[in-house]
Amino acid sequence: MxxxxxxxxxxxxxxxxxxxxxxxxxxATYECKxxxxxxxxxxxxxxxxxxxxxAIEFKAPSSKEQHVAFLNSNLRHxxxxxxxxxxxxxxxxxxxxxxxxxxIPNKLERLYASNNFISKVIVHxxxxxxxxxxxxxxxxxxxxxxxxxxxxxxLEILNLSGNEELAKAKAIDLGNFDGMKNLRDxxxxxxxxxxxxxxxxxxxxxxxxxxxxxxxxxxxNLAVKVFAPMPKLxxxxxxxxxxxxxxxxxxxxNNKLKEIYLxxxxxxxxxxxxxxxHLIESRVEFPVDHxxxxxxxxxxxxxxxxxxxxxxxxxxxRSLVPSENPIDESPTNQExxxxxxxxxxxxxxxxxxxxxxxxxxxPSEGVGKVKDSKDGSSDAPILTLGHSLVGCxxxxxxxxxxx
Numbered sequence: 001m002x003x004x005x006x007x008x009x010x011x012x013x014x015x016x017x018x019x020x021x022x023x024x025x026x027x028a029t030y031e032c033k034x035x036x037x038x039x040x041x042x043x044x045x046x047x048x049x050x051x052x053x054x055a056i057e058f059k060a061p062s063s064k065e066q067h068v069a070f071l072n073s074n075l076r077h078x079x080x081x082x083x084x085x086x087x088x089x090x091x092x093x094x095x096x097x098x099x100x101x102x103x104i105p106n107k108l109e110r111l112y113a114s115n116n117f118i119s120k121v122i123v124h125x126x127x128x129x130x131x132x133x134x135x136x137x138x139x140x141x142x143x144x145x146x147x148x149x150x151x152x153x154x155l156e157i158l159n160l161s162g163n164e165e166l167a168k169a170k171a172i173d174l175g176n177f178d179g180m181k182n183l184r185d186x187x188x189x190x191x192x193x194x195x196x197x198x199x200x201x202x203x204x205x206x207x208x209x210x211x212x213x214x215x216x217x218x219x220x221n222l223a224v225k226v227f228a229p230m231p232k233l234x235x236x237x238x239x240x241x242x243x244x245x246x247x248x249x250x251x252x253x254n255n256k257l258k259e260i261y262l263x264x265x266x267x268x269x270x271x272x273x274x275x276x277x278h279l280i281e282s283r284v285e286f287p288v289d290h291x292x293x294x295x296x297x298x299x300x301x302x303x304x305x306x307x308x309x310x311x312x313x314x315x316x317x318r319s320l321v322p323s324e325n326p327i328d329e330s331p332t333n334q335e336x337x338x339x340x341x342x343x344x345x346x347x348x349x350x351x352x353x354x355x356x357x358x359x360x361x362x363p364s365e366g367v368g369k370v371k372d373s374k375d376g377s378s379d380a381p382i383l384t385l386g387h388s389l390v391g392c393x394x395x396x397x398x399x400x401x402x403x
Contacts, residue, residue: 027054027055027056027057027081028049028050028054028055028056028057029056029057029058029059030045030048030056030057030058030059031045031058031059031060032044032045032058032059032060032061032065032068033061034061037069037071037093038069038093040067040091041067042067042068042069042091042093043060043061043065043067043068043069044069044070044071045058045068045069045070045071045073046070046071046072046073047072047073048070048073048074048075049073049074049075050074050075050076050077050079051076052076052077052079055081056079056081057081057085058079058081058082058085058086059085060085060086063085063086064088065086065089066086066088066089066090066091067089067090067091067093068082068086068089068091068092068093069092069093069094070093070094070097073094073097074097074098075094075097075098075099076098076099076100076101077099077100077101077102077103078092078094078099078101078102078103083103083105087107088107089105089107089108090107090108090109090110090131091108091109091110091111091112092108092110092111092112092113093112094111094112094113094116095112095113095114095115095116095136096114096115096116097113097116098116098117099113099116099117099118100116100117100118100119100120101118101119101120101121101122102116102118102120102121102122102137103122103124104121104122104123104124104125104132104135104152105124105125106124106125106129106131107131108125108131108132109131109132109133109134110132110133110134110135111132111134111135111136111137112136113136113137113140114136114137114138114139114140114159115138115139115140116139116140117140117141118137118140118141118142119140119141119142119143121137121142121145121147121148123147123148123151123152125151125152126151127150127151127152127153127179130151130152130153130154131154132152132154132155133154133155133156133157133182134155134156134157135148135152135155135157135158135159136157136159137159137160137163138159138160138161138162138163138187139161139162139163140162140163141163141165142160142163142166143163143165143166145160145166145176146176149176149177149178149179149180152180153179153180153181153182154182155180155182155183156182156183156184156185156206157183157184157185158180158183158185158186158187159185159187160187160188160191161187161188161189161190161191161211161214162189162190162191163190163191164190164191164192165191165192166188166191166192167191167192167193167194167215170192170193170194170195170216171193171194171195171196171197172188172191172193172195172196172197172212172215173197173198173199174196174197174198174202174204174226175197175198175199175200175202177202177204178200178202180204181203181204181205181206182206183204183206183207184206184207184208184209185207185208185209185211186204186207186209186210186211187209187211188210188211188212188215189211189212189213189214189215189237190213190214190215191215192215192216193212193215193216193217194215194216194217194218194221195217195221195222196212196217196221196222196223196226197226198225198226198229201229202229203229203230204229204230204233205231205232206232207230207232207233208232208233208234208235209233209234209235209237210227210230210233210235210236210237211237212236212237212238212241213237213238213239213240213241213261213264214239214240214241215240215241216241216242217238217241217242217243218241218242218243218244219243219244219245219246222238222241222243222246224246224247224250224251225250227251231256232256233256233257234256234257234258234259235257235258235259235260235261236251236257236259236260236261237260237261238260238261238262238265239261239262239263239264239265239289240263240264240265241264241265242265242266243262243265243266243267244265244266244267244268244271245267245271246262246275248260248275248278248279248282248284249278252278252279252282252284257282257284258284258285259284259285259286259287260279260284260285260286261286261287261288261289262275262286262305263288263289263290263304263305263306264290264305264306266308267305267307267308268307268308268310269300269302269307269308269309269310270310272302272303272305272307273302273303276303286303286305288303288304288305291304293306
């Protein structure tokens, strides 16, 4: 049996601890306010912190709010309480919120989730009933987007740029976007791609903007034919790759191209001049975002873009159509210059130029060096005496045998 004094002590401790325990279990509550954000009306939450372990509650001026945004917040996941609080949510803005995963619920039409750490996208929509038209997932850590391309067939804008390991086997396979007939903007910049493929010939009837900039594309891995099934393509971004040639003749014939971004590639200056000339004649703009950038050593500024300089005068017969073999590795031909020194002609199809370099040969064994005489003539090569006698005897014996 407890002493009355002990009972008082127990009750005192319980009275002090219980409120603290109840406070830790109680859900954190956040309420949004109606604001003008990004030129639209949003119900904005600020400074929300949620790691997924504690309960959380979301309040709003109205349960019918459809545009929801989180600013200066730290969320690992999209809380299920948020989806329950806004069953009719159409737009969700969770940019730069430290998310590692994101959910696309039913009825959602637009999701802005750039600059997070997202590696998983949970899609609650089906191809037949999907309502999503815009999905911004740039600058995340996505490795696979097959559920997005498979289920969100009505997307009009898809931004996957900045997911540096997204390109499987270093290739962008445009066939993975099969069935997305409504796509108008497809952004795939900085996804670690060396190749662009469309072997299945998937068509993009509404595509107007394609961004392939900031990859590692080279001429041989970028066939212009991949753009042929894009009849409405107006803007093509190829800036900051490793392209040295581009078949702009075919490119400007197959679609309604209005502008192409080319800065930051590896065009020779002579070729870039021809390229720009054709674009101007075709009324295709070539915008340059970084006009004040300093060119690296060996490069020079031309048309506000850095190009690979050369002291070699190019042949005017160069073509704007890249050849399959950039360098002609056929045996070189030789000719003699005015001084009688053999020269080698090296021909390359990249510049279509002729370079002459002196060709020297080491003297053959048993052959003496050529000496210049006082009158400017040169002595013929002199064979050693032993070799001369043997040669004469061999010739005499051969004649005797014949006769």
